[in-house]
Amino acid sequence: MTERKKSHKGEGHRSRLREKFLSSGLDGFHDYEVIELLLTLATPRKDCKEQAKALLKRFNTLQGVIEASAEELQEIKGVGPRNIFGIKFVYAVVERYLKKKVIKKDPIRSSTELFNYLYHTLRDKKKEIFKVVFLDAQNRIIAIDDLFEGTLTASAVYPREIVQAALGHHAAGLFLVHNHPSGEPKASHEDKVITRKVIHACRVMGITVHEHLIIGDNTYFSFADHGYIAEMNREYEAQGL
Incomplete structure (x- = not known):
């Protein structure tokens, strides 16, 4: 031919x-x-x-x-x-x-909705990526930023940067989201330390952390659903800050 x-x-x-x-x-x-x-x-x-x-x-x-x-x-x-x-x-x-499709659209009301929206952006990633979803007073998405990459430890995630970004977006609240490349989304000790630090730093500035979602292989771990967000807020309030 x-x-x-x-x-x-x-x-x-x-x-x-x-x-x-x-x-x-x-x-x-x-x-x-x-x-x-x-x-x-x-x-x-x-x-x-x-x-x-x-x-x-x-x-x-x-x-x-x-x-x-x-x-x-x-x-x-x-x-x-x-x-x-x-x-x-x-x-x-x-x-x-x-x-862009979700910016200023209907508010995300559950961990499942948040997972369904962000899963495609984090699945199969070879390194950890820490996203912050910024919300207005009606819990509608204003912006989504990738703020940290690599091995995410308490010393590698800076609450101050998250607060500064939230203030820059004029956010009233936010969701924290990151992936576990291993596919297992169970929260580690470091994940809990990071979440607590961010919640306390945001509370000082009047910003509400509604969720920290860890995304694994077609599954997720929700700090809110497991009661950690409420518990960490109570810890902050007990300190009288």
């Missing part, structure tokens, strides 16, 4: 995938076909099925491909800088869309 015929065959395949997506979204698509469509954005005249399947084999899931680092993606033969840019750009657009 000549290169011209191969190119024509590949173009027909890509056109069918695009038409299928435009008519019914991603319903009925295999994950490798979704990846293939992503790759064709940067490689419009080349069959990308082989690379798509290689990516899926290497990273196991669609999410694994999208969240892989540029260095890891480059290890796959036929995946170049333009393909990597396309994957990373689409991922960043989706993250921004989801983040």
